[in-house]
Amino acid sequence: MDFRDTADEAEFRGALRTWLHENLPSDWADRPPAVGRWDEAFTREWTRKLYDGGYVGLTWPKEYGGGGAPHTYQGIYLEETARIGAPDHIGVIGLGMAGPTIIAWGTDEQKKRYLQPLLSGEEVWCQGFSEPGSGSDLAGARTRAELDGDEWVVNGQKVWSSYAHIADWCNLVVRTDPEAEKHRGLSYLLVDMHAPGVEVRPLRQITGDPEFNEVFFTDVRVPRDSILGNPGDGWNVAMTTLLHERGTLGFALTAALERQVFNLIKLAKKRRPDGTRAADDPVVRDRVAQQWIDLQALRFTNYRSLTSLQKTGVPGPEGSVAKLHWSETNQRLTKLALSLEGLASQLDGEGGIWDGYWQYQQLRSRGNTIEAGTSEVLRNIIAERVVGLPRSR
Amino acid sequence: MDFAFSEEQDLLRASARDYLRDRFPAERVVSLAESDAGWDPTTWKELADMGWLDPSLGLLEHAVIAEESAYALLPAPWFATVAMSWPLLDDSLREAVAAGERSVTVAHHGELTRSGDTVTGTFTLVPDLTSVTDVIVVGADGVYAVQADPDVVVARSTMDRTRRLGELRLDRTRARRLDIGDAQVDDARRRALALAACEAVGLAQRALDLAADYTKTRQQFGRVIGTYQGVSHRVSNIFVSLQLARSLAYWAAWAVSESDPQRDSAVAAAKSAATEGAVFACENAIQVHGGIGFTYEHILHRYYKRAQWLEAFEGYGREHRAAVAAAILDTDATDPEVAA
Numbered sequence: 189m190d191f192r193d194t195a196d197e198a199e200f201r202g203a204l205r206t207w208l209h210e211n212l213p214s215d216w217a218d219r220p221p222a223v224g225r226w227d228e229a230f231t232r233e234w235t236r237k238l239y240d241g242g243y244v245g246l247t248w249p250k251e252y253g254g255g256g257a258p259h260t261y262q263g264i265y266l267e268e269t270a271r272i273g274a275p276d277h278i279g280v281i282g283l284g285m286a287g288p289t290i291i292a293w294g295t296d297e298q299k300k301r302y303l304q305p306l307l308s309g310e311e312v313w314c315q316g317f318s319e320p321g322s323g324s325d326l327a328g329a330r331t332r333a334e335l336d337g338d339e340w341v342v343n344g345q346k347v348w349s350s351y352a353h354i355a356d357w358c359n360l361v362v363r364t365d366p367e368a369e370k371h372r373g374l375s376y377l378l379v380d381m382h383a384p385g386v387e388v389r390p391l392r393q394i395t396g397d398p399e400f401n402e403v404f405f406t407d408v409r410v411p412r413d414s415i416l417g418n419p420g421d422g423w424n425v426a427m428t429t430l431l432h433e434r435g436t437l438g439f440a441l442t443a444a445l446e447r448q449v450f451n452l453i454k455l456a457k458k459r460r461p462d463g464t465r466a467a468d469d470p471v472v473r474d475r476v477a478q479q480w481i482d483l484q485a486l487r488f489t490n491y492r493s494l495t496s497l498q499k500t501g502v503p504g505p506e507g508s509v510a511k512l513h514w515s516e517t518n519q520r521l522t523k524l525a526l527s528l529e530g531l532a533s534q535l536d537g538e539g540g541i542w543d544g545y546w547q548y549q550q551l552r553s554r555g556n557t558i559e560a561g562t563s564e565v566l567r568n569i570i571a572e573r574v575v576g577l578p579r580s581r
Numbered sequence: 582m583d584f585a586f587s588e589e590q591d592l593l594r595a596s597a598r599d600y601l602r603d604r605f606p607a608e609r610v611v612s613l614a615e616s617d618a619g620w621d622p623t624t625w626k627e628l629a630d631m632g633w634l635d636p637s638l639g640l641l642e643h644a645v646i647a648e649e650s651a652y653a654l655l656p657a658p659w660f661a662t663v664a665m666s667w668p669l670l671d672d673s674l675r676e677a678v679a680a681g682e683r684s685v686t687v688a689h690h691g692e693l694t695r696s697g698d699t700v701t702g703t704f705t706l707v708p709d710l711t712s713v714t715d716v717i718v719v720g721a722d723g724v725y726a727v728q729a730d731p732d733v734v735v736a737r738s739t740m741d742r743t744r745r746l747g748e749l750r751l752d753r754t755r756a757r758r759l760d761i762g763d764a765q766v767d768d769a770r771r772r773a774l775a776l777a778a779c780e781a782v783g784l785a786q787r788a789l790d791l792a793a794d795y796t797k798t799r800q801q802f803g804r805v806i807g808t809y810q811g812v813s814h815r816v817s818n819i820f821v822s823l824q825l826a827r828s829l830a831y832w833a834a835w836a837v838s839e840s841d842p843q844r845d846s847a848v849a850a851a852k853s854a855a856t857e858g859a860v861f862a863c864e865n866a867i868q869v870h871g872g873i874g875f876t877y878e879h880i881l882h883r884y885y886k887r888a889q890w891l892e893a894f895e896g897y898g899r900e901h902r903a904a905v906a907a908a909i910l911d912t913d914a915t916d917p918e919v920a921a
Contacts, residue, residue, distance in 0.1 A: 488828035
C-alpha cells in the first residue's frame with residue numbers, strides 16, 4: 189500500500205501541471221469560477237490543444253490513437269485539470285461512453301472510422317438512450333428501426349441527450365424486433381446527426397440553461413452496417429456503455445468535487461460586508477469539515493477501485509458507490525454554500541456573489557441524483573448485484 | 582499509487598479469520614461477555630502464539646487484525662495493548678507483551694502526584710482495565726507504568742460488555758517512570774484513532790452481513806423482505822457508508838505508518854466517518870431485522886454497543902471535524918489537497 193505517485197506518475201503529473209500553466213490563459217487561476225454557461229468556441233480550441241498535447245484518450249490502446257497508459261494516469265489527469273479548473277474536452281460523451289463501447293464491440297472498420305476524429309474533437313458524440321416513456325427502464329425503449337433494403341429506417345424520440353445540439357454522431361438504442369422479449373429486441377446503431385429527419389430541440393432545465401436536448405427521428409435512414417454487435421445485441425452493448433459511464437465517472441466527479449470543496453472553503457473564509465467570516469461559525473465549520481471528509485472518502489474509494497481494476501481487470505464493488513455518494517455530497521455542498529450568503533443567496537446574476545455561481549451550481553446539482561442512473565436505481569443495483577439481495581422486479 | 586494490502590498482509594487476514602471463526606463463534610463471545618471477567622485470559626497466549634503481539638508487526642498489519650477481530654467481536658485487551666499502548670511500551674514491557682505474559686492499557690483521564698517511586702491519583706474511563714496486567718499512566722509531569730493489581734482497579738458497568746471501562750485508584754502505588762515524550766504520546770493517540778476506525782469497519786461489515794443474510798431469507802406478505810426497496814435501500818446505504826469508511830480507515834493507517842504530512846487530518850476524517858458509519862450500520866441492521874433485532878438474545882446489540890464505544894472513544898465525530906476545520910479554514914492554504 190502506497191498512496192504516493194510512483195516516479196513515472198510524478199513525472200507525468202509535473203509535466204501536465206507545466207503544460208496546463210503554459211496552455212491556459214495567463215490569468216486563468218485568478219478568474220472567479222465561471223457560472224457554468226459554456227463557451228463552445230473556447231472548448232473546441234481547448235480540445236484541439238489537449239489532443240495535440242497528447243492528453244486525450246490516455247488509457248486507450250495505442251492502436252486506436254490512445255496513449256496506452258495505466259488507469260492511474262487518467263486519474264492524475266482528472267485531478268490536475270480539476271484542481272486548476274481547466275475546461276473539459278468537447279467530446280465527454282464520446283470519450284467516456286461511445287468510444288469505449290466502439291472499442292469493445294466495433295469492427296476494425298468502425299474503429300478506424302470513428303475513434304480518431306472522436307479523440308481529436310473533430311466529431312462530437314451524443315447518446316440516445318432515455319425516452320419520454322422509458323427513463324430508468326432502458327429496456328422499454330420504443331424508438332424503432334426497421335430494415336428497408338440496406339438501410340435501417342429510424343422513427344421515435346429520445347430525451348436528456350447532452351451535446352446533441354452540436355453532435356455529429358449518436359449512439360442510439362432502438363427496437364428492431366418488437367416481437368422479441370424486451371431486452372432481446374434492441375439494437376445499437378451509430379447514427380449520423382446530420383442525416384435528414386434528425387431534429388434536435390433544446391430542453392431548458394431548472395437553471396434556465398438548455399444543457400440537454402430532445403432528439404426526434406423521422407424516417408431517418410441509417411446504413412445497415414452502422415450497428416455495434418448484431419441486431420438483438422443492443423441491451424448487452426448498452427450495458428458496456430453504462431458500465432463505462434458509471435465506472436470512469438468516479439474520478440471525474442471526485443475531481444470536480446475537489447474543485448467545489450476548494451470553492452466552498454474560499455467562500456467560507458471570505459470577509460462579509462459586516463466583517464465576519466462564515467468560517468467562524470462552529471456549525472459551518474462542522475459542515476465544511478464533513479464535506480472535506482466526504483471528498484477524501486470518495487478520493488480514496490476511487491483509488492481502491494482503480495487498484496482493483498489494475499490488479500484484476502475489473503473495478504471492485506466499492507466503485508459502485510462513487511456516483512451515488514458524489515451526487516448527494518454535491519447537493520449538500522451547494523446548499524451549504526448558498527446558506528452562507530443570507531438573503532444575497534437569492535441574487536443569481538451580476539451583483540450576486542461570484543455572479544450567481546453558487547445559485548447555478550445548487551440548482552444544477554438537483555440533476556446529479558437523476559442523470560446517469562437515479563439514486564434509486566443505483567441503490568437497487570448495489571442491493572441486488574453487489575450485496576446479493578433478491579431482485580425487486 | 583497502490584491501494585492494496587500485500588500478499589503477506591492478505592495471508593495474515595485469512596489466518597485471523599480462520600482463528601476467530603474457529604475460536605470465537607457468536608455463542609462463545611456472548612457467554613464471555615456475560616461472564617464476570619468479560620474474557621478468557623488464556624486467549625492472550627493464543628494471540629501471542631499467532632504472532633499478533635509481535636513487535637515486528639507494522640500499523641498496516643495491526644489494521645488488518647483490528648478489522649477482523651472487531652468483525653468477530655473478540656473479547657481481549659488487544660485494542661488497549663496494541664492500538665493504545667504500543668509506542669509507549671519500554672523494552673521490558675514489549676518483550677513481556679510479545680510473549681503473551683503481560684497486557685497493557687493507558688490511563689489519561691486524571692491527575693497524578695509523585696512521591697519517591699510511588700504515585701497517587703485517580704484515573705477514570707480506562708479501557709479494559711480489569712483485563713490487563715499493567716497500566717501506562719499519562720500524567721502532567723510524566724508517564725509511569727504501574728501494575729493493574731486488584732487493589733487499584735475498580736470495575737465500572739459499561740454498555741459494551743466486551744470492552745469495559747474501569748477506574749484506577751493509585752494510592753502511593755509503586756510506579757516506574759518511563760522515558761516518554763509528547764511525540765510518543767501523540768503517536769500513540771494517532772495509532773489508536775486509526776485502529777479505532779479499522780475496528781469500526783469490521784463492525785460495519787458484520788452489521789452488513791447480518792442485515793444481508795436476514796433480508797435474503799425473512800419472508801413477509803409472501804415475499805422475501807429484501808425485495809422491498811424500503812428494506813433493500815437501507816442495506817445499500819450500509820454498504821455505501823462501509824466502503825467510504827474503509828477507504829478512509831486504510832488511508833489513515835497508511836498515513837500514520839508513513840508519517841505522511843496529512844496524517845492528523847487523515848485520522849480525524851477516518852475516526853469520525855468510520856465510527857459514525859459503524860453506528861449507522863448497526864442501527865440500520867437492527868431496523869431491517871425488526872423485532873428480533875431489538876432483543877437481547879440477538880447478537881446485533883453487542884456490535885451496536887461496541888460501535889458506540891468507539892464513537893465515544895477519544896472524541897465524538899464533531900471534535901474530529903473541528904480539528905479538520907482548523908486545518909482547512911484557519912490556515913492560508915486554500916487548496917484542500919495541500920491544506921490539512
